[in-house]
Amino acid sequence: MxxxxxxxxxxxxxxxxxxxxxxxxxxxxxxxxxxxxxxxxxxxxxxxxxxxxxxxxxxxxxxxxxxxxxxxxxxxxxxxxxxxxxxxxxxxxxxxxxxxxxxxxxxxxxxxxxxxxxxxxxxxxxxxxxxxxxxxxxxDFQPYPIEIIPGLFYLGDQRQAWDRHIRKDLKIRAHVNVSLDQEKEHISEIHNELHVPVEDSCESDLLQYFFNSCQFIDAQMSQNSTVLVSSKLGISRSSTVVMAYLMYHKQYSLKEAWMHVLKCKPNMRPNRGFVMQLSEWENRVMGQQSTDVSDPNF
Incomplete structure (x- = not known):
């Protein structure tokens, strides 16, 4: 039973x-x-x-x-x-x-x-x-972005970021676009956007954008603006930025941030280069690296 x-x-x-x-x-x-x-x-x-x-x-x-x-x-x-x-x-x-x-x-x-x-x-x-x-x-059902912090913070893909109905339903007011593609012109004027032009590659340096991304998200949330973080598939780059923010804002360890996002979105998967950058971010934010990223779960 x-x-x-x-x-x-x-x-x-x-x-x-x-x-x-x-x-x-x-x-x-x-x-x-x-x-x-x-x-x-x-x-x-x-x-x-x-x-x-x-x-x-x-x-x-x-x-x-x-x-x-x-x-x-x-x-x-x-x-x-x-x-x-x-x-x-x-x-x-x-x-x-x-x-x-x-x-x-x-x-x-x-x-x-x-x-x-x-x-x-x-x-x-x-x-x-x-x-x-x-x-x-x-x-034909089109999924909505995954909710990371209820009513405030979402993780999604490019299609969802560009969908007017989704943005209206979730009251999205700010967007962190973690991809090489610029926002579609016909909706870019209706919200605040931070563009993080990074390729989904183990060689890409996403770490250099963590602090500005976290500050941008914090500034929006302080005004009760709902924020969507997206990348092309919503699996690697966007999930990395979301975890970086949870570590910055909630003082989560990398393991705690990882488990939180994994529970919300089981198929999230930052590439190995981004995992190592999150480990370095943990050291900067927490003052120590408490998460063993050599663990196969990472």
Missing amino acids: ANLVLCKPTELYNILNQSTKFSRLAEPNYLCLLGKFYARSKREYNEGHILTARKTKQDEDGNFLLPESIELDCVRYCVVYDGNTASLDSDSPAVECAKVMAKICHNPVTVLKGGYELFSANYHFFRSQKVFWMPQEID
């Missing part, structure tokens, strides 16, 4: 937005998202639920039924939510449903903290009226 865990809205947001070349939502065994709204009718469910969520089903006695056509024992994430569950100690519909799912799942079953109410308040653009999603619609 799998364990039950509680997750914050930002964690579900990041689960929904993981991608490789395409959105991971297209993978059949990636996510099973189940919604059960406390004191909400079927009509209310159809009028608003979290994107791609299935409605939980119950038998005549009110017992929760396993979702059809899903191999729960193979699913990476099984997430259950209702209206506003805040604790695993409650007897809420989400917790009761999760207990049923846990009998089959191998991985932990997750209950969304705050339920639909909190998630939709933070991510209104992820509310949906669609009850049934065709495979092609899932294939």
